[in-house]
Amino acid sequence: MIARASLLGVGLVALALGQSACDDQEPARARLAPAPKAGAGGDAEVVKKASRPAPSADQVQLLAKRFFAPLPARAESATNPITEAKVALGRTLYYDPRLSKNHDVSCNTCHLLDKYGVDGTPVSVGHKKQNGDRNAPTVYNAALHFTQFWDGREPDVEAQAKGPLINPVEMAMADHNAVMKTIKSIPGYAEMFKAAFPEAKDPMTIDNFGLAVGAFERGLITPAPFDKFLQGDSKALSKDALRGLQLFVDAQCVTCHVGATLGGTQFQKIGNLKDYPTEDEGRFKVTNNEADKKVFKVPSLRNIAKTAPYFHDGSKATLTDAINTMAEYQTVKGSFTDEERADLIAFLDTLTGEIDQEYIKQPPLPESGPNTPKPDPT
Ligand code: HEC
Ligand code: HEC
Numbered sequence: 001m002i003a004r005a006s007l008l009g010v011g012l013v014a015l016a017l018g019q020s021a022c023d024d025q026e027p028a029r030a031r032l033a034p035a036p037k038a039g040a041g042g043d044a045e046v047v048k049k050a051s052r053p054a055p056s057a058d059q060v061q062l063l064a065k066r067f068f069a070p071l072p073a074r075a076e077s078a079t080n081p082i083t084e085a086k087v088a089l090g091r092t093l094y095y096d097p098r099l100s101k102n103h104d105v106s107c108n109t110c111h112l113l114d115k116y117g118v119d120g121t122p123v124s125v126g127h128k129k130q131n132g133d134r135n136a137p138t139v140y141n142a143a144l145h146f147t148q149f150w151d152g153r154e155p156d157v158e159a160q161a162k163g164p165l166i167n168p169v170e171m172a173m174a175d176h177n178a179v180m181k182t183i184k185s186i187p188g189y190a191e192m193f194k195a196a197f198p199e200a201k202d203p204m205t206i207d208n209f210g211l212a213v214g215a216f217e218r219g220l221i222t223p224a225p226f227d228k229f230l231q232g233d234s235k236a237l238s239k240d241a242l243r244g245l246q247l248f249v250d251a252q253c254v255t256c257h258v259g260a261t262l263g264g265t266q267f268q269k270i271g272n273l274k275d276y277p278t279e280d281e282g283r284f285k286v287t288n289n290e291a292d293k294k295v296f297k298v299p300s301l302r303n304i305a306k307t308a309p310y311f312h313d314g315s316k317a318t319l320t321d322a323i324n325t326m327a328e329y330q331t332v333k334g335s336f337t338d339e340e341r342a343d344l345i346a347f348l349d350t351l352t353g354e355i356d357q358e359y360i361k362q363p364p365l366p367e368s369g370p371n372t373p374k375p376d377p378t
Pocket of ligand 2: 248251252253254255256257267268269270272296297298299300301304307309310311312313319322323326327330331344
């Protein structure tokens with residue numbers, strides 16, 4: 001599944017930088033050698049410094065710019081221009097539980113905006129406390145992904161947003177007509193749809209629901225210390241984080257986790273080097289193509305320290321578990337020493353961004369009207 005060309009590219013870059021490393025640096029390759037274990041009575045800290053010096057910030061910055069990019073302020077879309085009125089409507093709909101059968105599930109039930117867009121459980125709980133079969137990915141920065149869902153079955157956040165409403169274990173509405181009937185029964189929404197879609201003859205449609213929620217999600221962007229680093233602030237990363245970033249490149253995590261969101265740019269098989277145990281057939285369910293069994297969208301690593309548990313099935317409780325699994329199943333490296341893992345985590349921590357509290361503030365929901373359906377617990 002790994003594209004040979006890009007693997008080669010990574011190797012060449014690491015090699016080139018290793019050769020041009022300045023005087024106080026070991027070549028990049030040498031740093032890949034496993035660190036010797038501290039012997040009895042040995043000082044682990046001394047061993048660490050002697051075996052794995054931190055690369056210079058400037059050198060790592062050059063390297064990082066080849067693979068990553070800072071987050072944009074918003075995930076702009078040519079087909080869904082972001083307007084204030086659309087965002088205001090989308091934000092309100094995002095928080096409205098009346099769009100679920102029993103009026104107890106909203107988008108924010110499973111993608112809590114004040115919890116980095118996740119619910120912290122292996123698989124989400126929706127209508128009638130039913131479990132889904134996959135882990136809820138974060139909505140932060142998701143609009144930047146090349147496709148939506150673990151298996152890429154929807155092209156963008158606008159199309160994606162219409163799905164959960166009628167998923168029987170999520171919001172459980174009978175169909176999109178039922179959703180629109182509820183929305184139309186809430187008097188305040190008419191004006192908001194009109195403001196958001198001023199040119200539309202009939203603004204209250206399910207497609208416009210998707211456009212409004214999508215426009216809101218396009219602003220859920222979390223700039224982090226790593227962005228400052230990419231923009232030229234060489235002090236934005238600690239020594240540990242610099243070593244971790246260098247290792248992230250050397251261990252070829254960048255083959256898959258690339259771009260502004262360190263993921264979300266391609267599909268890859270889980271169990272690239274060794275069969276990974278999972279019942280989930282991944283993208284095969286969408287394409288029916290044998291080669292797509294156990295293939296998933298490579299997830300973004302933005303805010304990864306805040307979005308446990310991990311993987312499509314939520315089976316890995318900690319970042320340590322997730323990194324160990326990646327080393328074993330996805331990379332030739334096979335495993336990391338404790339020091340290396342600590343450095344990787346120090347790097348991944350720099351991807352934790354700021355949440356714009358003003359942007360995510362729950363607005364007052366427009367009041368129900370006389371015809372608004374009552375909650376239905378069945
Ligand atoms: C009951 C829990 C639940 C509710 C309610 C819910 N989601 Fe999700 N969401 C999930 C799960 C689980 C997935 C992953 C499913 C999959 O990939 O098959 C997901 C996937 C997504 C994704 C894809 C992210 C990515 O990286 O691919 C987005 C975006 C999203 N949801 C937005 C929303 C919006 C908007 C709403 C409200 C209209 C919503 N969700 C309601 C659980 C939920
Ligand atoms: C060959 C492609 C590939 C390589 C190389 C790779 N990954 Fe992944 N990574 C994936 C895929 C695919 C998933 C999702 C797997 C799943 O959910 O079943 C994933 C998931 C993850 C997750 C969990 C994300 C989440 O939100 O659940 C972390 C953390 C991670 N990778 C880190 C790394 C690190 C660190 C490296 C380098 C040691 C690495 N990956 C190398 C493809 C790759």
